[in-house]
Amino acid sequence: MIENSLINKLQNFGLNQYEAKAYVALLSIGTSNAYSISKVSGIPRARIYDIIESLTNRGFVMFEETSDNVKNYTALPADVFLERIREEWSSNYDDMEKELKQIEAKEKKDDIYISTVKGEKNILTFCRNLMKDANEKIVVSIWDNMYLELLPDLQKCIERGCKVSGITFGVENPISVLDKHRMNKIHNSVEKKPWFILSSDSKKLLYGHSSEVNGNAFYTEDSTHIYLLEDYIFHDIVINRFIKKEDNENIAVKMISEILNEMKSDSQK
Template sequence: MEELLGNIQAMGLTQYEAKVYLSLVPLGLSNAYQISKISGVPRARVYDVLDGLVQHGLVMKQESEGGAHYSSLPVDVFLESMKSKWEETYSSLEKELKALEKQEREPEIYVSTVKGEDNILSFCRVLIRRARKRIVLSMWEPMYCNLMEDLKKRQEGCLLRGILFQVNDPLPGLELHRKTHYVEHVDHPWFIVSVDGQELFYGNSIEQGGNAFYTDDPAHIYLLEDYIWHDVLVNRLVGEEKREEMDQWIAPARKSFFGQIRES
């Protein structure tokens, strides 16, 4: 019931209005005393709340010799009314926000942080949808599985390039990174999505629960796109047949480079 109450309030009703409407749905025609008792709304407030709902057209009022009685708007009618209002609000909001976004402003380079799995995936999907020329990415299996259908839809209109880790069946244009000790034991899987050389989104893969970062900074975009190309290039040069041979020195050499062990 608490979840239902919250959902009703999300449609623009106050807590008391939501409680009164929800009590009226099963009650049917009732007086203010009954509604107050069932809904838990104080009797001193219930009349004002009911009058407000009547004004909104969500509750119907019948006057009789025995006093005023109230009934809820039928559920189907209520839902249709809420849907229409939501769609009108959405259309108006969409138009006004996009108009604001198009207003000319001084170019400003920035990096912004995005938190939360749902927000990160939604941000990726929006970027993928508005790509016009190319999508360049580097990504691990969990992120890729969540975004694969979105990438498929953009394949016909966009160049899709990049490298994937621990993925079984990459889309055309995406290369599978060879198996290495580093890939199999990496502590912090990442993702990088670059769109049209204009926008960049990167950070921890969603299962890491970390942050992601969006920027339109040309230096960020150039460096990370070039990093992806370098990864692709090395992957092509080494090849699977040289994996064991290369692993013997790549893993120690990487640790030595970052000062994790001494060079022999």
């Protein structure tokens, strides 16, 4: 029996459902005639010849004709088929990437746009692309789970000479270029939804709920947004370094507590 998951995957690479079923069926039974392929694949006999012809024209199926005018078909070996699919996909991807980026470059947006990025995988992929495209610097404010997901990408940025700076929350031993934030009551609030900020070259910004929350993040190229959130991160760094260097840490802790109490009082008005 042909697995539906395999058929669905083959459809993602340009085969229609019947083509995928016919190729897999033929691969499983070996050289055979149209009747047997139809029987094993479940493709109606009225359609099987069209489907085989389509696969033959694409080079995925080979055939030989016997002396009594009967055609026998053989599937292209799996390794050859997969390489063909890889080449076609890679070529289509390269063409699509070039065309989409050309279109994007032509579109000049005068208004300020903030786009929503939804879901864990999309947020992580967006972050990785921002870091990959950065030429000069990355500035981050990030919690532990997302930090671990993106650590290899941060390290790659550093290795290629891109400056990385920022602050982490709940990370015991962050990489040396990132500061460790002192935890306080406001970080353990009722909502308990960690956040992140990632700025790339001070030109592109993604911020919002940490990826594991599986919620929303927001992307913008607005310079005001970028300035304010980078400034927020740098103020965080300054305060935390101040606390570490303060001769009498209790004074610093008391000052932070007073500020947090003021914030709490204001929010309850």
